[in-house]
Amino acid sequence: MIETLPAMQTTRVRTVDFMQPLTDQPQPDAPAFGVKNLSMWYGAKEAIKNVTIDVPAKRVTAIIGPSGCGKSTFLRCLNRMHELVPRTRVEGEVLFAGQNLYSPDVDPAMIRRRIGMVFQKSNPFPTMSIAENVLVGLKLNGVRDRNLLNERLEKSLRMAALWSEVKDDLRKPGISLSGGQQQRLCIARAIAIEPEVLLMDEPASALDPIATMKIEELITELKANYTIVIVTHNMQQASRCSDFTAFFYMGALIEFANTAKIFSNPTRRQTEDYITGRFG
Amino acid sequence: MEEKRHILGTFDEALRSLRENVLMMASLTERNLNHAIAGLLQRDDELCALSIADDAEIDELEKQIDKDGIDVLLRFQPVASDLRRVVSAIKMNSNLERVADQAVSIGRRARKLNQHPPLQEIELIDPMHRHAVAMLRDSVDAYMREDAALAREIKPRDKALDEMNSNAGRTLTERMGDNPEQLRGYLNLMFIARCLERVGDHATNIAEDAVYAVAAEDIRHMHKKPAIEEQHSPEV
Amino acid sequence: MSGSANHQFRKAKSLIASLLCSVAALLVIAPLGLIFFYLLRSGLSSLNVAFFTNLPRPVGEPGGGMANAIVGSGELLALASLIGVPVGVLGGVYLAEYGTARVNALLRFVADVLNGVPSIIWGVVVYGLIVLPFKSFSAYAGSLALGFMMIPLIMRTTEEVLLLVPGGYREAALALGISRWKTIVHIVMKTASKGIVTGVLLALARIAGETAPLLFTAFGNRFWNRSLAEPIAALPLQIFTYAISPYDDWHRQAWAGALLLVAMIFLINLLVRFLTRGRAARVA
Incomplete structure (x- = not known):
């Protein structure tokens, strides 16, 4: 019974995990990402230091850590978005579906169609309507089929729990929505191209508590179909909506385990000090 | 290893206050138990009455600690060792209150025994009392000093107390047959022995909570069959 | 009390x-007011239907x-x-x-230096590049000189409005697996489209009244231009020719032409104002 107390999640999510609270190194059958000895530099500064981690498929993995610990950078290394910043360099490998994302014959655009991303600041395209925003990824990637587009539009908005709120306003500008709706619109936009993974970079940090809860609920629903990696500053959020938690500190992965384990009995002292809010 | 302070000073303050109240609760409980037993052994009705009356104080403190514990959960959302400490404090609190209730029962029975000529078998109670109080004190101590080794020793010690209780039961049952006019007195003594045995159980619970707080381990019900353990598996 | x-x-x-x-402040506004006042007084009377429909006629x-x-x-500006x-965009x-x-x-x-190059230099350069080798003044030469002047202007304003588009939109598009080029055209430039159009209009307003680069290139023509490879008339050139002539009725025509030119530039600027209205708010 005591083991269950730290858990702030629903039974649905947790039952299995609780049965073995002390052997919780995640050991998925087939990880979504196999990260091996990944290091990353901005110029001369090493931002990610030799990280090895297997990110489980169809689970929510939270990445926590203080500002500047490299958690966002690590997330971007998973779909090569870090390459937008000039003078970055990566060593090591990220295996995704059996392929190293960093092998020279891999096109980052193709990677990003399979590994979607949602950002901290909601960013619907200001010139586009709600519908256009959802479909922009498909259209600009060459999909012309009207029926398919309409079907994806409704499906994506439904999955993003936004359909009922916007179905009569699909022609209105995306930026006319509230902050929380805009973020769900961005999630709909990301899932419209049917990726396998959703990377979320502090998706709720700019939202009010109610909008935040809606996003968290959405994450819990989406994990049936997607592997989700979420970077968050909010430890309660990590403990509420993730299955596994990785703690980063100064570019290094300090601890990776079952979320219940991390928040009830972390193995590493640095993790304990960080999550309990002690002086570092 | 010295534990670092929290960035939030008020959090440290709240945890310290919770801890101090639990310690106070433990010492008041032990005092009540001592009063009740002394009332019996010294045939002192006033001490018996004291152990009953002072329970109100403990009830108040119990409510206060629960309130403080919930307040800490609410305000600081503790995790890891902090969470375990707060949860353990709340559970200890309830165990201590039950120990105090045993003291009340003992006080009541002792008062009844005091109205009759003394029974020689009262000597069965004293060693049980000392054993139970030692267990209680050590279990609280283990929590306060975060001493998992000490906490783990408590459970085996409960076996000895259980043994003493069944011996006392056997002896007293025999005496009832020999001496039926003292039946009521023997029953009261059996009841008091049983109360002390319960105190040992509560001390064991406290020790288990202490182990959880310190080592994040659940050592309860280890002797039972898995089928029974299943009933205690999570039902969040 | 002190x-x-x-x-x-x-x-x-x-x-x-x-x-x-x-x-x-008055000294800043006054010239604009004075110019309009002067142009209206001297030019309005000659601004009739014939001015818009007829070819120039001999004095008297x-x-x-x-x-x-x-x-x-119009042709020169379009070309x-x-x-x-x-090139500028x-x-x-x-x-x-x-x-x-x-x-x-x-x-x-380089663009800033080119922006500062006196416009007559452009005329001379194009004269050397086009007019001398082809041995003829032409509409091509005139528009090339004007086009050269537009490039640095448009380039800098386009750069500025594109940089105003928040990086989040680029990231969002690239994260959808959209190629770099499509992201720039369909997301970034679309978002900045009003700004880009504004830059183009401002560049047009700037070169519409240029006379010097046309002197050695378009040269001017008293008749309809039949081929772009031949000299072509232009409003500023015609004004220049008429204004330096000794004849009063040509002077009046020059005033009317100047009034038309200033009115055009004024209208372009109004249009720019209209387009940029609320742009800051939208970008934020």
């Missing part, structure tokens, strides 16, 4: 300062107009835009989206 005297003194100083500022013959110069100016807009896209810091610094410096 405090009070001090107070009076400070009040007087403040009054003088605000008076000086007001006078300066009434009913002459500037139809060929108006159309010529200049064909050169200046694509693409250059701006390069600066904002592709170039490395060092190349960009060089390009910006």
Whole structure:
């Protein structure tokens, strides 16, 4: 019974995990990402230091850590978005579906169609309507089929729990929505191209508590179909909506385990000090 | 290893206050138990009455600690060792209150025994009392000093107390047959022995909570069959 | 009380300062007012239907107009835009989206120097490049000179408005697996489209009244232009020719032409105002 107390999640999510609270190194059958000895530099500064981690498929993995610990950078290394910043360099490998994302014959655009991303600041395209925003990824990637587009539009908005709120306003500008709706619109936009993974970079940090809860609920629903990696500053959020938690500190992965384990009995002292809010 | 302070000073303050109240609760409980037993052994009705009356104080403190514990959960959302400490404090609190209730029962029975000529078998109670109080004190101590080794020793010690209780039961049952006019007195003594045995159980619970707080381990019900353990598996 | 005297003194100083500022502001606005007033008074009477429909006529013959110069100016501006807009916009896209810091610094410096080059130099350059080898003044030469002038203007404004588009939109598009080029065209440039159009219009307004680069290139023509390889009339050239002539009725025509030119530039600026209205709010 005591083991269950730290858990702030629903039974649905947790039952299995609780049965073995002390052997919780995640050991998925087939990880979504196999990260091996990944290091990353901005110029001369090493931002990610030799990280090895297997990110489980169809689970929510939270990445926590203080500002500047490299958690966002690590997330971007998973779909090569870090390459937008000039003078970055990566060593090591990220295996995704059996392929190293960093092998020279891999096109980052193709990677990003399979590994979607949602950002901290909601960013619907200001010139586009709600519908256009959802479909922009498909259209600009060459999909012309009207029926398919309409079907994806409704499906994506439904999955993003936004359909009922916007179905009569699909022609209105995306930026006319509230902050929380805009973020769900961005999630709909990301899932419209049917990726396998959703990377979320502090998706709720700019939202009010109610909008935040809606996003968290959405994450819990989406994990049936997607592997989700979420970077968050909010430890309660990590403990509420993730299955596994990785703690980063100064570019290094300090601890990776079952979320219940991390928040009830972390193995590493640095993790304990960080999550309990002690002086570092 | 010295534990670092929290960035939030008020959090440290709240945890310290919770801890101090639990310690106070433990010492008041032990005092009540001592009063009740002394009332019996010294045939002192006033001490018996004291152990009953002072329970109100403990009830108040119990409510206060629960309130403080919930307040800490609410305000600081503790995790890891902090969470375990707060949860353990709340559970200890309830165990201590039950120990105090045993003291009340003992006080009541002792008062009844005091109205009759003394029974020689009262000597069965004293060693049980000392054993139970030692267990209680050590279990609280283990929590306060975060001493998992000490906490783990408590459970085996409960076996000895259980043994003493069944011996006392056997002896007293025999005496009832020999001496039926003292039946009521023997029953009261059996009841008091049983109360002390319960105190040992509560001390064991406290020790288990202490182990959880310190080592994040659940050592309860280890002797039972898995089928029974299943009933205690999570039902969040 | 000395405090009070001090107070009076400070009040007087403040009054003088605000008076000086007001006078300066008036000096800024006054020329525009004076130009309009002068142009309206001298040119309005000649701004009739014939002015828009007829060719220039010899001195003394009434009913002459500037139809060929108006159309010529339109042709020159259109041709200049064909050169200046694509090159300028693409250059701006390069600066904002592709170039490395060092190349960009060089390009910006060059563009700023080119912006500062006196317009007659452009005329001379195109004269050497086109007119001499082909042995003829032409509409091509005139528009090339004007187009060259547009390039750095459009390039810098395009760069600036593209840089105003928040990086989050680029990231969002690239994260959808959209290619770099499509992201720039369909997301970034679309978001900045009003700004880019504004830059083009401002560049047009700037070159519409240029005379010097046309002197050695378009040269001017008293008749309709039949081929772009031949000299062509332009509003500023016609004004120049008429204004330096000794004849009063040509002077009046020059005034009317000048009024038309200023009115056009004024309208373009109004349009720019309209387009940029609320742009800051939208970008934020």
